[in-house]
Amino acid sequence: MKQCILKAISVALPLVLKTKGKQHLSILIYHRVLPEYDFMRPSEPTIKEFDWQMSLVSRYFTPLSLARALELMDRGELPENAICVTFDDGYADNESCALPILKKWKIPATVFVSTGFINGGRMWNDTVVETIKCAGEYIDLRKVGLDEYAFKDSESKRTVAQKILTEIKHREVGQRAETVDFIESLAKQSLPNDLMATDQQILNLDAAGVEIGGHTVNHPILAKLNDARAEQEIIDGKVHLESVLSKKLRYFAYPNGKLGDDYLESQVRIVKEAGFEAAVSTTWGVSTRNSDRYQLARFTPWDKSPDKFLLRLLLNQKSVKL
Template sequence: MNFFPASFPRGGQAAKSAVLVLAGVAARARQRLAGQGSVLAFHGLRAEATPVGVQDSSLHLPVGTFRALCQHLAAHYHVMPLVEMATLLQAGQALPPRAVALSFDDGYASNYHLAYPLLREFHLPATIFLTTGFLDGTSPLWFQQVDLALSSQQPTASSASLGETLAELKALPDARMREKVQSWVKDLPPSPAPAVTQPLSWDQVREMQASGLIHFGGHTHTHPILARCTPEQQREEIFTCRRRILAELGQAPRIFAFPNGGSGDFTPETLALLAEAGFESAWTMVSGRATPASPCLSLPRYGAPESVWELEATVSGAFELLRQWKGGRA
């Protein structure tokens, strides 16, 4: 069975992934990691090569790349709903061979306009984690406001400059961070947000839900880093998000994804609140494979791969196996 495209990538992460695959590491990893699963975390998609008006173009994968990923996954992997994967893990059961789940964070309109048609074409289920204030139109995503402010004030600024600014803001208590963001954006001239940053509508969410192919989870109400919030703020973010999804979709979300998603971005209090709210599983952005031994309220996900080669090296477990070898644990 031929898993890979004929063209060999040149340079960067894609080339490293291709070397791992051709060396047979991916095949060996699949054997060693049977019964485990990989969850991929996407955000938005973009039709154009570079979105106009935003620095963080990497957050929005080119739709052509996503099509190639979908085609490869449909041909070679068992793509399952994330809720179903979580249920099996909680029951201590091994996952089906080559188990993969797809997720999207935040709730961008491109999930409907660009991703949904491809998911239907290839019959791939996916979960979208909704930042409910973003969809309601009451709370723009704060990191997008920073991006737009930086793009407006420093048109030649690089994505590295944005990354440094965001890293500084993410270290602040949530209230202080939002004060700083508002001080930057309050004097910006009114202008329409770039299309790539537009949110889903609730009607679009309901249409996708009715298909049975797309499921929805919680991602807070205003996208704070929960560990930077007071316990009261955390409760408000988690419970408001759950309440809004229930009101709009007629059923409460069972799964949750942490904004930012690092190991330091939530606390034991966060996990207790999620359990109190009725969430059965919660997903981080800590890289790793999901196993029956994984804590159900801090499960791992991989960031979105940017090529078929990187996809194969990630979901096969080749990267993971290589790290183990380097650490002397193979």
């Protein structure tokens, strides 16, 4: 019965939306695939959830590598429901948890890596999340311009962590690092240092056919940097990964990824001049042959049931990014 519903959605909705036959490229954006549910990261799929998501992608879409999709787009030969799968940041579970499922469903992927956190580092946001996760009933962050917070349950911890992340993510990189260091100093236990990929895991992904792309060094809000510093972030990350892989990096993902808020038009030019062939944003929608190759749209449904996931993904095809 469930398969019949899914098939009906996949057939009827493109006709209703008038997207059938249009050469639209959907690009999914992920960060992590978790071994099991984490109450601090409810939007991150578990292995089980990612498996049924990729089964839908395999069954109702045409999965392509980013390189193949852009080649076909240029030739006007993009197939119906073309889709690419991408991951941001460079988490270890991209290799340990996501890769076996990608192989199972024969789905290509691209992983965009922020080089400053790999090999035993930790993304700044994970430091915040992990500190709040192991906190007691109270934490005082007034010394770094935040607030004092009380926790009564897991939901309040999750809410506070998200509030803190929102408040500090646009701080200057050095100030953000100082804030995060202070927060970490209040942690009730040692924080995990194996969340990000190692060079060897990046090589394993590459050997399995996963495209590795650039994502800066420190995952800054590029719009907060002058062009010289933005260029250094973009190029230094590219150089590091090219030295690991012994090959040229072709694609780039803007950290956070919203034009104006997170990156600027001048930085799009930097990405082009750095030698990248294309770049992806986090603006919802789909891309076409007429879309800016250096600001491709990305989107991922957050639904926890297959029918809603498929429905939202098909609805997204109505939003074309130019």
